[in-house]
Amino acid sequence: MRVLIGIEDSDRGMQALEAAAERAREAGDELTVAVYTVSDESLEETTAAVRDRIKTLDVDVEIIQIEEEPGSKLVEIAEREDFDQVVLSGGQRSPLGKIKLDSVHEFVLLNARTTVKLVR
Amino acid sequence: MTEYPDETVGGFPTPPRTVTDAEGRTIEIRKAENSIEELVEMYLDFHAEDRAQGIPPTNESDIRQWLSVVTSDEELNVIAYHDRDPVGHVMLVSDEEGGYELAIFVLQEYQAAHIGTELLRTALGGAAEEGVERVWLSVERWNRPAVSLYKKIGFQETGDDHFEKMMKLRLD
Numbered sequence: 001m002r003v004l005i006g007i008e009d010s011d012r013g014m015q016a017l018e019a020a021a022e023r024a025r026e027a028g029d030e031l032t033v034a035v036y037t038v039s040d041e042s043l044e045e046t047t048a049a050v051r052d053r054i055k056t057l058d059v060d061v062e063i064i065q066i067e068e069e070p071g072s073k074l075v076e077i078a079e080r081e082d083f084d085q086v087v088l089s090g091g092q093r094s095p096l097g098k099i100k101l102d103s104v105h106e107f108v109l110l111n112a113r114t115t116v117k118l119v120r
Numbered sequence: 121m122t123e124y125p126d127e128t129v130g131g132f133p134t135p136p137r138t139v140t141d142a143e144g145r146t147i148e149i150r151k152a153e154n155s156i157e158e159l160v161e162m163y164l165d166f167h168a169e170d171r172a173q174g175i176p177p178t179n180e181s182d183i184r185q186w187l188s189v190v191t192s193d194e195e196l197n198v199i200a201y202h203d204r205d206p207v208g209h210v211m212l213v214s215d216e217e218g219g220y221e222l223a224i225f226v227l228q229e230y231q232a233a234h235i236g237t238e239l240l241r242t243a244l245g246g247a248a249e250e251g252v253e254r255v256w257l258s259v260e261r262w263n264r265p266a267v268s269l270y271k272k273i274g275f276q277e278t279g280d281d282h283f284e285k286m287m288k289l290r291l292d
Contacts, residue, residue: 090174095221096190096213098173098258101283120174 001029004083004114006066006074006104008038009046014053016089016119021057032062034077036070038102043067071107078114086112090120122278122288124219124254129274130292132245133238135198141233145202149242152197155206156187159199162206163187167228172260173284176225189213196220196250198243200235208235210243212252219254220247240273248291255291258284 005020007013017033024031033054035047043065054061066073078086086108092100099120109116136150152159163176163183177183190211191197200208208226215221222243226236247255257275259266260283267285271277275287 094173094258095215096211096223097175097177097186098221098223098284100173100258103282106282 001027001084002082003029003031003085003087004074004078004081005031005033005087006070006108007033007035007050007089009035009041009049010089010092012089012091012093012120013050014089016087017050017053018057019119020087021054021059021061024059031059032064032081032083034064034066034070034074036066036073036104038070038104071104072111074104074108075111075113078112083114085115085117087117087119090118122280122286124256124288124290125276126290128290128292129244130248132241132248132291134245134249135242137242139235139238141230141235141238143233145230145233147207147230147235147238148201149239150199150201151246152191152199152209155197155199156184156191158206159187159191159209160184162209162227163225165227166225170225170228170231172223172263173258175223196243196247196252198239198246200226200230200239202230208239210239212243212247212255215256219256220252222255222257237269237273240269244273244289244291253291254288256286256288258286261285 035050037043037046090099094100139147141147160183177186190213196212198210199206207230210224212220212222224240270287275289278286278288280286
C-alpha cells in the first residue's frame with residue numbers, strides 16, 4: 001500500500017510517523033512523508049527534525065515538503081500520485097487535554113478520495 | 121486566537137454551596153481537595169456518548185494520568201457531590217497565556233437536572249474569586265444544548281472555529 005503521511009513538528013506528528021513505520025515494516029507499505037508547518041516554524045527546521053527521527057526508524061521513506069495550503073496539497077498529491085491512504089496525526093492537545101483538530105485535518109477528511117487515518 | 125469580549129460577566133456564586141436539583145436531590149458544590157481517587161471513580165462510570173474531543177480518557181491509568189495534570193495545584197477544580205460521591209466536575213486549566221480553559225462533565229443520571237448550570241456558575245464564581253479573568257472553552261459545534269448553556273452563562277462565540285466551536289468569557 002502507498003501511504004502519504006502529513007506531518008508537522010510535534011510529538012504527535014512523530015507518533016503518527018512511528019505508527020505508520022511500524023505498519024510499513026510488517027506490511028511492506030511504501031511511505032512518503034509530506035512535511036508542513038501550521039504556524040510560523042521554519043519548514044527547513046521541521047524537515048530536519050523529521051529526517052532525524054526517520055533515521056531511527058529502520059524504514060525507507062521519501063520526504064517531500066509542502067510550503068503552503070497543506071490540506072489541499074495533501075489531497076492533491078494523494079490523488080495525483082495514486083496513494084492508497086493519507087495518515088495524519090491527531091494534532092495538538094488543549095491545556096486540559098482535548099484533541100484539537102485543525103483546518104488541515106478538516107480539509108483532508110472532507111476532501112480526500114483515499115482512506116484517511118488519524119493517529120491519536 | 122481572537123480577543124476576549126470587552127464586557128465582563130460577574131455575579132456568580134462562590135463555592136462551597138448547596139443546591140437542590142430539578143429532581144429534588146441535595147447537591148453540594150465544593151472546591152476539589154485531594155480528589156483524584158473519587159474523581160477516578162466518577163470517570164470510570166462515564167458513558168461513551170458523553171465524552172468530548174477525546175476526554176475523559178477511558179481506562180483507569182489514562183484517567184489517573186489526565187486527572188493528575190488537570191487537578192494540579194495551579195489549576196481550579198470544582199466538584200458537585202450527591203451523597204458524598206462526585207457527580208459533576210468543572211476544571212479550569214491555565215493555558216500559560218493568561219487564560220484558563222474550562223471543561224465540565226456531569227454523570228448521565230445527573231444531567232438535565234440543572235446541576236451543570238449551577239456547577240458551572242459556581243466554578244466561575246470560584247475562579248473570579250481567585251483572580252481569573254479570562255476563560256475559554258471549545259465545544260463540538262453540533263452540541264446545541266451545551267452551546268446554549270454556555271451562551272446563557274455569558275460565553276461568546278469567537279468565530280475562529282474548526283471542528284469545535286470556540287467560546288470566550290471575561291470575568292468581572
